[in-house]
Amino acid sequence: ETGVTQSPTHLIKTRGQQVTLRCSSQSGHNTVSWYQQALGQGPQFIFQYYREEENGRGNFPPRFSGLQFPNYSSELNVNALELDDSALYLCASSLTSGSDEQYFGPGTRLTVT
Amino acid sequence: GEDVEQSLFLSVREGDSSVINCTYTDSSSTYLYWYKQEPGAGLQLLTYIFSNMDMKQDQRLTVLLNKKDKHLSLRIADTQTGDSAIYFCAESSGNDMRFGAGTRLTVKP
Numbered sequence: 459e460t461g462v463t464q465s466p467t468h469l470i471k472t473r474g475q476q477v478t479l480r481c482s483s484q485s486g487h488n489t490v491s492w493y494q495q496a497l498g499q500g501p502q503f504i505f506q507y508y509r510e511e512e513n514g515r516g517n518f519p520p521r522f523s524g525l526q527f528p529n530y531s532s533e534l535n536v537n538a539l540e541l542d543d544s545a546l547y548l549c550a551s552s553l554t555s556g557s558d559e560q561y562f563g564p565g566t567r568l569t570v571t
Numbered sequence: 572g573e574d575v576e577q578s579l580f581l582s583v584r585e586g587d588s589s590v591i592n593c594t595y596t597d598s599s600s601t602y603l604y605w606y607k608q609e610p611g612a613g614l615q616l617l618t619y620i621f622s623n624m625d626m627k628q629d630q631r632l633t634v635l636l637n638k639k640d641k642h643l644s645l646r647i648a649d650t651q652t653g654d655s656a657i658y659f660c661a662e663s664s665g666n667d668m669r670f671g672a673g674t675r676l677t678v679k680p
Contacts, residue, residue, distance in 0.1 A: 462613075464613075491666070491667070491668075493668075498672070499672050499673075500575070500659050500661075500670030500671050500672050500673055501614070501659075501668075501670050502670075503667035503668060503669070506666045506667065508666075513666055514665065514666035514667055516667060548613055548614065550614075559616060559619070560616070560668065561616065562606075562613040562614040562615070562616075563613050564612055564613040565612075565613045
C-alpha cells in the first residue's frame with residue numbers, strides 16, 4: 459500500500475467526450491505526477507504539479523490538463539477524447555519536486571470507444 | 572529523445588536467480604529505478620540507485636549500475652513464483668521519469 463488512491467478504477471467514454479480522473483496523494487506529499495500507460499508499454503510522463511502549479515510537462519497536447527489542490531488531491535482532465543487515449547492513467551506522489559521516490563497509485567483504466 | 576530499453580521476456584525456474592537488464596541513453600540521469608507491476612495493479616517501487624553509486628543490495632535484490640555503458644541490472648536471488656510480474660526500469664534527471672517497456676518475468680515451479 460502506497461497511500462496513493464485513484465478514482466474511478468475503470469471508465470468507459472466515447473470519442474469526443476471529456477473525462478476527469480482523480481488522485482489522492484500521500485499526506486505531506488506536495489508533488490504529484492501523472493503518467494499514461496498504454497497496453498504493453500511503459501508509463502509515459504504527462505505532467506507534474508508542485509504546490510498547485512504545473513512543474514514540467516511531457517509530450518502531450520494541451521487537451522491534457524491538470525489541477526492540484528491544497529488537500530493533496532489532484533485531477534487529470536482530458537478533453538476531446540480520442541481512441542488512442544485508451545490507457546491506464548497513473549498518478550504518483552512524492553515529497554517534493556525532483557524527489558528520489560515516487561509512489562504510484564493503482565491507476566484508472568480509461569477505455570475510449 | 573532519451574530512451575530506456577529492456578528485453579521483453581525472461582523465464583526462470585523457482586529458486587534460480589533472475590537478472591533483468593536495462594540500457595538508457597540520458598547521461599544526465601540522476602536516479603535509476605526498478606518498479607514491479609502485477610496484473611491490474613499500479614507500479615511498486617522495488618529499489619533505486621543514485622547515479623554516483625555502482626551497486627546497491629536490498630535483501631534478495633541487487634542493483635548494478637555501469638554508468639560508463641549506461642547499463643543497469645536487477646538481480647533477484649532465489650526467485651519465487653510470487654516474483655512473476657512485469658519489471659520496469661526507469662531513469663530521471665529532473666521532474667519526469669522515463670520508463671522502459673518492461674520485462675515480463677515468468678517463474679516456473
